[in-house]
Amino acid sequence: xxxxxxxxxxxxxxxxxxxxxxxxxxxxxxxxxxxxxxxxxxxxxxxxxxxxxxxxxxxxxxxxxxxxxxxxxxxxxxxxxxxxxxxxxxxxxxxxxxxxxxxxxxxxxxxxxxxxxxxxxxxxxxxxxxxxxxxxxxxxxxxx
Numbered sequence: 001x002x003x004x005x006x007x008x009x010x011x012x013x014x015x016x017x018x019x020x021x022x023x024x025x026x027x028x029x030x031x032x033x034x035x036x037x038x039x040x041x042x043x044x045x046x047x048x049x050x051x052x053x054x055x056x057x058x059x060x061x062x063x064x065x066x067x068x069x070x071x072x073x074x075x076x077x078x079x080x081x082x083x084x085x086x087x088x089x090x091x092x093x094x095x096x097x098x099x100x101x102x103x104x105x106x107x108x109x110x111x112x113x114x115x116x117x118x119x120x121x122x123x124x125x126x127x128x129x130x131x132x133x134x135x136x137x138x139x140x141x142x143x144x
Contacts (some may be wrong), residue, residue, distance in 0.1 A: 006040040007056050014080050021085060021121040022078065028126065029058050029076055032133055036060070039074045053086075055079035061091050061140040075140045076133055084119035087129065089136035102132045 001009070011022045030036070039057030043050050057074025064070050077088035089098060095113030103111040108123035110116075116132065118124050 003038045003040050006042075007038065010040065010054055010056065017120060018080055018085065022080065024121060025078060025085065025087070026056065028130065029078070029133065032130060033058050033076070033137065037074070039077075053079040053081055055088070059137065059140070063091070075137055081117065084117065085121075087116045087133070089114055089116070089132055091140035092136060093139070098132060101135070102128055106132075 007026070011019060011026060014022055036059040037057075041052070041055050041057070043052045043054040045051045056078045057076070058078075059075030060072055061075050062070050063073045073090060075090055077086075077090065079086050079088075092098060092114060098113065098116065099111040102116075103109075105125060105128045106116065107118070107125050107128070109118040116124075116129065
């Protein structure tokens with residue numbers, strides 16, 4: 001199964017209304033990043049143990065680690081969680097920026113250093129979420 005098929009299967013497995021919100025959010029990110037690399041992680045480590053929620057990734061950047069190692073990783077991510085949806089905006093060096101710049105205008109969402117978590121799309125202002133995603137893309141500079 002290719003990445004696009006894995007993504008569609010993952011979204012289709014979600015209960016409504018989360019499924020519809022994730023489909024809409026998937027379309028929104030693809031419209032903002034039409035030529036981006038797609039990723040899918042099933043949430044399992046190399047031993048098959050579940051270590052995180054499955055997640056969809058968009059774009060590509062090089063993540064630098066404190067030990068000097070680097071690896072390719074996505075710029076924007078999305079996953080279903082027990083109460084709603086999480087959107088990850090990776091590569092922002094100022095861990096307070098998302099909450100400060102977008103948190104108050106976003107609506108009913110919790111915002112941390114790189115994660116925007118909300119129950120449903122209707123609870124947030126989609127234009128503000130789009131602006132946060134675009135900001136994240138600009139910070140990583142690759143926009144792929």
